[in-house]
Structures are given as C-alpha cells and as structure tokens.
Amino acid sequence: MSVRIRGKAKTWGIPKGCKIVWDGKDWYASITVDCVPERQTGNNALGLDFGGKTAIATSNGGFVKAPRFQTQAQEKVNLLSKKLGRKQQPVKGKSQASRRWKKYQGKIRRVKRIEANRRCDWSHQVAAQMVSSNRLVATEKLNLKGMTRKGKRQKTGLNRSIVDVAIGKTKDGIKYKVEEANGVYLETPTRQLKPTPPCAKRWETKPKTWSDRVHHCQGCGHSEDRDINAAQAILIGARGRNCPLQT
Numbered sequence: 001m002s003v004r005i006r007g008k009a010k011t012w013g014i015p016k017g018c019k020i021v022w023d024g025k026d027w028y029a030s031i032t033v034d035c036v037p038e039r040q041t042g043n044n045a046l047g048l049d050f051g052g053k054t055a056i057a058t059s060n061g062g063f064v065k066a067p068r069f070q071t072q073a074q075e076k077v078n079l080l081s082k083k084l085g086r087k088q089q090p091v092k093g094k095s096q097a098s099r100r101w102k103k104y105q106g107k108i109r110r111v112k113r114i115e116a117n118r119r120c121d122w123s124h125q126v127a128a129q130m131v132s133s134n135r136l137v138a139t140e141k142l143n144l145k146g147m148t149r150k151g152k153r154q155k156t157g158l159n160r161s162i163v164d165v166a167i168g169k170t171k172d173g174i175k176y177k178v179e180e181a182n183g184v185y186l187e188t189p190t191r192q193l194k195p196t197p198p199c200a201k202r203w204e205t206k207p208k209t210w211s212d213r214v215h216h217c218q219g220c221g222h223s224e225d226r227d228i229n230a231a232q233a234i235l236i237g238a239r240g241r242n243c244p245l246q247t
C-alpha cells in the first residue's frame with residue numbers, strides 16, 4: 001500500500017524509523033531520516049531578549065509577537081471542557097463513559113494536538129529566520145521561573161506557561177540551528193543583566209521600573225525601546241564587554 005504525503009523534508013536521507021500517531025480523528029506519520037543537514041547563514045551577530053512586551057526583541061530593532069493561536073486554542077479547549085463536563089464521564093467499576101463524552105474528549109485532544117503542531121512550526125520558523133543571516137546569536141540564560149516572577153512585564157493576558165514553553169522551544173531551536181550552520185550560540189550570564197540590563201551604549205546601570213517601556217539613559221542620554229536595549233546588552237555581554245567587535 002502507498003500513501004501520498006504533503007510537504008517535503010528539508011534534507012532527505014535514509015529513513016530510520018516511522019511513528020504512527022492517531023489523534024482521535026486523523027492519522028499522522030512521523031518519519032525520522034538519517035541525514036547531514038545543511039544550513040546557510042550570514043556573517044551578522046544578533047542579540048535576543050525573550051519574554052518582554054513581545055515574545056522576542058532583537059538587537060537590530062525587531063520584534064516577534066507571541067503567536068495568537070495559543071490563546072485561541074486555549075479558548076476552544078475551555079469551551080469544549082465545559083461541554084465535556086455535562087456528558088456522562090466514566091466512573092471506575094461502575095459505569096462507562098458515554099459516546100458523547102468520548103467524542104468531546106477526542107475533540108479536546110485534537111485541538112491540543114493541532115495547537116502543539118502549530119507552536120512547533122512557529123518555533124522552527126522563528127528560529128530559522130533568526131539564524132538565516134546571523135552567524136552569532138546571543139540570548140540571556142533563561143530562567144523560566146524567574147520570567148514568571150517578573151510576569152508583570154507581560155500584560156497581554158496570555159497564559160504564561162504556554163508562552164514559556166514556546167519561548168523555551170524557540171531558544172532550543174535557535175541553538176540547534178546556529179550550531180548546524182557552524183555558527184556560534186552564546187548565553188550571557190544573567191548576573192550581567194540583573195536586576196536591569198545596562199545601557200547598551202555606555203554600559204551604565206540605572207534602576208528602572210517595569211512600567212518603563214523606554215530605556216532612557218541618564219548617563220549618556222541614549223534612548224531606546226527597553227527590550228531592544230536589553231537585546232543589545234545581551235549581545236555585548238555575550239561577546240564580552242571589551243570585545244573589539246562591538247559596534
């Protein structure tokens with residue numbers, strides 16, 4: 001028997017394994033191939049600040065928003081769970097689940113699976129984009145617990161734990177892809193950036209409050225979006241403050 005597949009592997013190789021998954025409605029096949037991956041990259045360097053106002057801020061002034069589908073999926077799951085609660089659930093040793101209960105259980109699994117797939121795709125795409133022109137990528141040593149603690153920074157109403165998972169995955173993907181392209185992945189020691197990242201221009205540290213969206217340095221007058229400044233400070237910190245490559 002043969003089946004048609006959608007899409008194509010970036011780099012094909014010798015198939016080593018195949019995992020078949022049933023999600024309650026559709027079948028999926030995940031094929032593992034043994035290959036030598038090829039990845040192109042440029043000669044630039046990029047610093048990344050995770051979990052600020054947007055999911056990622058970059059040292060060259062860019063922002064990546066957290067994907068909206070995460071909250072949409074959560075809303076769907078909440079709605080389906082409510083409906084599930086009204087169906088007859090299984091009681092151990094007494095009664096079996098009703099057909100409707102099973103149906104809703106399946107729907108919930110499916111929504112979660114689709115969301116997980118999309119999040120995984122998103123992480124890969126973002127990571128690939130970051131690596132595509134940067135041979136050196138620097139991030140902050142991530143402390144997800146710490147991020148939740150300073151959760152005040154994120155006021156988008158997103159479920160923190162979901163965002164943390166997406167960020168963690170993206171970071172792993174970036175490290176993996178940079179190294180695949182023979183680039184360098186660095187993490188800035190957190191102590192250089194806490195409690196508040198220094199000014200990326202002259203490396204002064206001035207206390208700021210979390211509500212300050214803009215970094216305005218009292219020392220040198222440098223003004224920048226606070227997350228962008230953090231991303232720049234992360235890049236400087238990762239290279240070492242006295243690195244002659246600093247611009």
Ligand SMILES: [Zn+2]
Pocket residue numbers: 199200201202203204217218219220221222
């Ligand atoms: Zn300054």
